[in-house]
Amino acid sequence: MIKIGVLGLQGAVREHIKAVLACGVEAIEIKHKEQLQEVDGLILPGGESTTMRRLIDKYDFMNDLIKFATSGKPMFGTCAGLILLAKRIIGQDVPHIGVMDIAVERNSFGRQRESFEVDLMIKDVAEDFPAVFIRAPHIVEAGGNVEVLAKHEGRIVAAREGHILGCSFHPELTDDTRLTNYFIEMVKEAKSKQFA
Amino acid sequence: MKIGTDRVKRGMAEMQKGGVIMDVVNAEQAKIAEEAGAVAVMALERVPSDIRAAGGVARMADPRIVEEVMGAVTIPVMAKARIGHIVEARVLEALGVDYIDESEVLTPADEEFHLNKKEFTVPFVCGCRDLGEAARRIGEGASMLRTKGEPGTGNIVEAVRHMRKVNAQVRKLVAMSEDELMTEAKLLGAPYEILVEIKRLGHLPVVNFAAGGVATPADAALMMQLGADGVFVGSGIFKSENPAKFARAIVEATTHYQDYKLIAEISKDLGVAMKGIEISSLAPEARMQDRGW
Numbered sequence: 001m002i003k004i005g006v007l008g009l010q011g012a013v014r015e016h017i018k019a020v021l022a023c024g025v026e027a028i029e030i031k032h033k034e035q036l037q038e039v040d041g042l043i044l045p046g047g048e049s050t051t052m053r054r055l056i057d058k059y060d061f062m063n064d065l066i067k068f069a070t071s072g073k074p075m076f077g078t079c080a081g082l083i084l085l086a087k088r089i090i091g092q093d094v095p096h097i098g099v100m101d102i103a104v105e106r107n108s109f110g111r112q113r114e115s116f117e118v119d120l121m122i123k124d125v126a127e128d129f130p131a132v133f134i135r136a137p138h139i140v141e142a143g144g145n146v147e148v149l150a151k152h153e154g155r156i157v158a159a160r161e162g163h164i165l166g167c168s169f170h171p172e173l174t175d176d177t178r179l180t181n182y183f184i185e186m187v188k189e190a191k192s193k194q195f196a
Numbered sequence: 197m198k199i200g201t202d203r204v205k206r207g208m209a210e211m212q213k214g215g216v217i218m219d220v221v222n223a224e225q226a227k228i229a230e231e232a233g234a235v236a237v238m239a240l241e242r243v244p245s246d247i248r249a250a251g252g253v254a255r256m257a258d259p260r261i262v263e264e265v266m267g268a269v270t271i272p273v274m275a276k277a278r279i280g281h282i283v284e285a286r287v288l289e290a291l292g293v294d295y296i297d298e299s300e301v302l303t304p305a306d307e308e309f310h311l312n313k314k315e316f317t318v319p320f321v322c323g324c325r326d327l328g329e330a331a332r333r334i335g336e337g338a339s340m341l342r343t344k345g346e347p348g349t350g351n352i353v354e355a356v357r358h359m360r361k362v363n364a365q366v367r368k369l370v371a372m373s374e375d376e377l378m379t380e381a382k383l384l385g386a387p388y389e390i391l392v393e394i395k396r397l398g399h400l401p402v403v404n405f406a407a408g409g410v411a412t413p414a415d416a417a418l419m420m421q422l423g424a425d426g427v428f429v430g431s432g433i434f435k436s437e438n439p440a441k442f443a444r445a446i447v448e449a450t451t452h453y454q455d456y457k458l459i460a461e462i463s464k465d466l467g468v469a470m471k472g473i474e475i476s477s478l479a480p481e482a483r484m485q486d487r488g489w
Contacts, residue, residue, distance in 0.1 A: 009451060010214040010235065012207075031452070046211050047235070048271055054233035055451055080211070106270060112294035113317045115204045118197045134208050135272065135294070173207045 002187050005030040005039035009055040011047020011080060015172035019180045033064040041074040041187035044081030044097075046134070046170050049106070052080060053096050062097070069099040074163040074190050076183040082166040083137050090140060100164045101143030108138045108155070120169070122150040122158055126178045131157070131169035138168050163190050202339070205319035208272070208295065209340035209403045212236055212426055216416065216447050217405070219243050219430040222261065223268035225439070232443035236272040236295070238428070239265035244301050244348030245431035245470065248482070254302045256284040262291050274321070279488050280306025289318040295340070297321045300487035301347045301430075310488060313337030323407065325358045325485060327365035328384035331394070332489075334402060335387035341400065343424075344485040345408015348431050350472030352415045354485060355408045359422045362404065370398050408485065411469045413449030413462055420453035437467030 006016045008029035020027035020043070030036060042065075044052075056062055069075050077085040077100075084096040088103035109115070112135055120131040131152070139156035142148060150158035150167070158167040158179075163186060171179040198204075215235030220226045226237045241257040242250060256277050266273045272294035277284040279298055284305070288296050298311050298320055313320040314337035323344035324330035330341050343362070345355030369380060369391060377395065381388040393401050406419030407428035416427045427450050429443075436442040445462040452458050480486070 008214075012210045012213065014213075015210065047213070048211065048215060050230060050271060051215055051233045051235050051447075054447070058233075058448065111292045112208055112272060112319065113289065113292060114199065115208065116197050116199045117201050117203055132203050132207050134204060134211060170207060170211075173203055173210065 001026070002040040002184070002191055003028065003038060004041045004043060004184065004187065005035065006043045006045055007052070007081075009059070010051050011045040012170065012172050013045050016043045016045050016078075016180075019172050019177050020184070022175075022177050023181050023184055025184055033059065033061045036064050036068050039073075040191050041076070041183065042068060043183070044075065044077040044084050045172065046079035046081065049080035049083040049096070052084065056084075056096070065097050066099065069097065069164065072163055072190055072194070074165065074183065074186045075099070076165040076186075078167055078170055078172065079134065079136055082139075082168060085164060085166050086139075088141070100159075100161050100166055101146055102139045102159060102161075102166070103141040104137045105140050106137045107135050109133055109136050111135065118152060120150050120152060120157070122179065123147075125149065125182050126176070129171075129178065130174045130176055131171075132173045133157075133169045136168040139166075200317035205339035206402050208319055209321070212272075212340075212405075213403055214451060215426045216443075216450050217274065217426065217428045218433055218443060219428075220265060220434070223264045225434055226265045226268045226273075228440050229433070229443055230269045230271050232440060233447040234271060234443065235426070236274055237265060237269060238274045238276065238297065238430075239293070240276060243431040243434060244484075245350070245435055246348075247301060248348045256281070256288065256302070259287065259291055262288065262293060266292065276302055277311075278302040279304040280309050280311060282311060285311055285316065289316055293318065295319055295321055298338075299323065300344060300484045304487050310336055313339075321405075323485070323488065324362060324404075326361045326384070327369065328386045329489070330362055330400065330404070331384065331386035331390040334390050334400075338402065340402050340405070342405040342407040342428055345406070345410075346475055346478070347408045347484050349409050349475065349478075350411035350432060350435075350470040351475055352409045352411065352418065353475055355406050355410065355419060356422065358408075358485075359404075359406060359419060359424055362400075363423045366394060366400060370395055410446075411472060413445045413459055413466075416446050417449040417453035417459055420450055426450065431470055435470040442466055
């Protein structure tokens with residue numbers, strides 16, 4: 001049995017929990033860093049990355065989040081969560097958690113009026129995934145160990161580096177749980193390796 | 197590829213959940229708000245308490261202020277248009293604001309009709325005092341709701357009333373048999389289809405924030421406890437003695453609204469909160485919540 005945590009400082013927390021539960025897996029909201037020890041994988045939800053960062057610092061989450069990732073436990077960041085994962089952020093000197101070898105640009109598709117939905121092909125996940133982009137970032141550069149999973153108009157919008165998964169869009173805003181399931185499989189795999 | 201869909205508009209508000217949206221009147225205040233952890237700012241010419249004090253007709257902010265604020269921060273920027281003022285809303289959309297508040301804080305341009313918000317690509321937030329009003333606004337295309345409260349008073353009592361009312365009515369609706377929904381729609385003056393959707397989901401189809409009278413961290417936490425998805429703070433922050441400190445405290449109280457020790461800690465030495473107004477001392481024409489229907 002595995003348990004997934006959703007970082008619950010701000011943003012679309014409830015939607016991710018619902019999506020994980022819909023996959024038949026236990027999910028909890030993480031409001032305190034001690035709770036990280038209880039879970040096998042962590043989702044960083046969509047929201048406002050600057051706000052989440054302030055709260056991560058305020059509640060001294062940062063070291064524990066980095067430890068979580070470096071210990072080999074899977075992490076999945078969506079939209080703002082992707083920005084938190086990236087090692088480089090265009091226009092910013094320092095990253096946030098910085099555990100995924102990518103450079104991201106914030107709000108790179110424009111403001112809210114340019115936000116959109118599109119059916120997306122995601123490698124190993126779906127031919128036609130309903131992807132909702134809201135003031136979304138995109139991956140400008142991906143390191144050698146990063147596998148690109150999806151592109152939209154030539155821009156990388158989903159990628160995986162080992163046990164770290166990230167996407168520009170919001171799978172939690174649709175009823176389609178295929179990408180969430182993909183992450184759950186990553187968590188199961190990581191856990192079985194841990195005990196092997 | 198589709199823009200301006202319900203999912204994109206409502207989704208944007210979902211991303212603001214658990215956060216605080218702060219009224220600002222210039223770039224400097226916007227930066228203080230962002231620095232404090234606001235999830236968005238509302239660009240205004242005057243905060244509600246100053247609108248009250250100034251009297252006269254309150255309109256959309258000068259586009260220069262809106263642009264100045266948009267240029268100062270990377271978080272979303274909202275702005276207010278008068279109820280029913282199609283052109284103010286279109287102007288704000290053209291400026292590129294991320295959300296429009298069709299707001300009773302400004303003097304209504306139309307006393308009969310609200311905006312047909314479905315026609316716009318930009319999403320809208322609207323105020324509501326009960327489920328009928330909430331459902332009417334959703335029916336017109338609002339993608340986010342907030343309590344009306346009584347803006348610019350620093351008095352939480354009306355926001356509490358509106359949040360409790362909407363949530364009690366949602367609970368009642370969800371428990372109803374489907375046979376009863378049409379009559380309920382008639383009684384509430386609500387679009388039937390919206391009520392069907394609320395019953396099916398078990399909750400409102402859009403987020404509902406608290407607004408109108410939040411003056412302290414404890415007020416913000418109270419509204420979260422009553423079921424608000426997040427909080428708008430208008431006059432409270434920049435009318436207080438130490439806005440930066442006050443803004444940070446409100447953000448923290450909203451995130452950890454059940455951590456009372458923490459709220460005690462952050463409420464210390466905040467300085468004087470805005471003075472506030474007793475609601476019963478307001479003349480009927482000074483009640484902003486009665487604007488719109």
